[in-house]
Amino acid sequence: MSMILFACVVRVRDGLPLSASTDFHLDQDFLECRKRLKALSSVLTRYPERGTAKERDLSIHFHSCGEVACMGICASRFPAVMAFCFLEELQWEFATAYDTTSVGLASRPYAFLEFDNVIQKVKSRFNYTSCAPTKLNFDKIQEELRLRPPMQVKLEEAELANGMMNGHAELPLESASTYRMEPVSPVGILSLVLNIMCGALNLIRGVHLAEYSFQEDRKGMGNVIAFLVPFVACFLLCYLYLFYSSARRVKVFVLFVAVCACNFYLHGLRNVWQILFHVGVASLSAHQILTRQVREKQPDCGV
Incomplete structure (x- = not known):
């Protein structure tokens, strides 16, 4: 040997x-x-x-x-x-x-x-x-x-x-740029699809409500923000799942709390089942991000 x-x-x-x-x-x-x-x-x-x-x-x-x-x-x-x-x-x-x-x-x-x-x-x-x-x-x-x-x-x-x-x-x-994530899982793909769907729903409701608020009731701007913040959070969760980022746990926690807080704020515009659906998708996405491991890229040096 x-x-x-x-x-x-x-x-x-x-x-x-x-x-x-x-x-x-x-x-x-x-x-x-x-x-x-x-x-x-x-x-x-x-x-x-x-x-x-x-x-x-x-x-x-x-x-x-x-x-x-x-x-x-x-x-x-x-x-x-x-x-x-x-x-x-x-x-x-x-x-x-x-x-x-x-x-x-x-x-x-x-x-x-x-x-x-x-x-x-x-x-x-x-x-x-x-x-x-x-x-x-x-x-x-x-x-x-x-x-x-x-x-x-x-x-x-x-x-x-x-x-x-x-x-x-x-x-x-190594610097973070030389690391990549492990391959996506079927459940991870599901979380991406659901996140995109939730983000789209939040954007559509937020834009419609914004048009009404600017024309009729400016007091409803809080609800507009409560729709648009989860829209941004959903796509940031998708990014965190797909790509490596430092301090992932902190970022995921902040985004998850933002989604939950905004959905509870929207109680009245959404029923309980809708709120639970959005919070559940955020929970699934957070779990997939935190359990997806980082793997080091092999150096492309021929040795």
């Missing part, structure tokens, strides 16, 4: 991925560890040149040098000295192939995608050759780790720091 599962090279100042190994592990722990590594890569400037973070049966190791850091996910039983020997060799190979100017000018993720071949070769050698590092290099790294042990990083703190740097903590790994 492979001891080194994943490796990448990132730019230290902003965590921009420059190259990464192509791995197809579908294990949930590994996928979660990849997300944690990504969060950590964005805050490497907060840490010394070597560090280790534990994630269940996996470990994340990183080694920074100048503008570039090499990071890897290894099995926890893989010796730390071997992991840092691997990262140092990657560091040397990358420094040989690319200068600091090209690293600094990189503007898109995985700008040095071709270095993936080097990562794969070095990774395979360390995974399947017991004497991958030279004796001299092994002793050197071992002595350095003894004198200056790698910092033990808490991944929760790294994720929090990453979220604070991005200006939000709700989705610490």
Whole structure:
């Protein structure tokens, strides 16, 4: 079984991925560890040149040098000295192939995608050759780790720091624009249809009442507003169901309360069954929004 599962090279100042190994592990722990590594890569400037973070049966190791850091996910039983020997060799190979100017000018993720071949070769050698590092290099790294042990990083703190740097903590790994909702369900489609119907009914009644109020009774403007507010709320509920939005719970609660308050205000213009229908549709829609999960988009980077 492979001891080194994943490796990448990132730019230290902003965590921009420059190259990464192509791995197809579908294990949930590994996928979660990849997300944690990504969060950590964005805050490497907060840490010394070597560090280790534990994630269940996996470990994340990183080694920074100048503008570039090499990071890897290894099995926890893989010796730390071997992991840092691997990262140092990657560091040397990358420094040989690319200068600091090209690293600094990189503007898109995985700008040095071709270095993936080097990562794969070095990774395979360390995974399947017991004497991958030279004796001299092994002793050197071992002595350095003894004198200056790698910092033990808490991944929760790294994720929090990453979220604070991005200006939000709700989705610490990415901006909200890189997330999408899970596929709509049949009940969700029903809630959309009913919401559109309720919104249309509110708009028609509100417009008719507004025409009468402007001509005959200006005191009825409160009722007009009570029809138009639920009209807006219905379509906002549809939007919240279809697209991701931050603070969904608060927005759904405000819209649901607005629909209920306006319908109770309209008691007299609507009978009890009509009011219950509108409130019931709002309840169904709110439930569908809050139970529809967010899923992360897969990065379209070819790795």
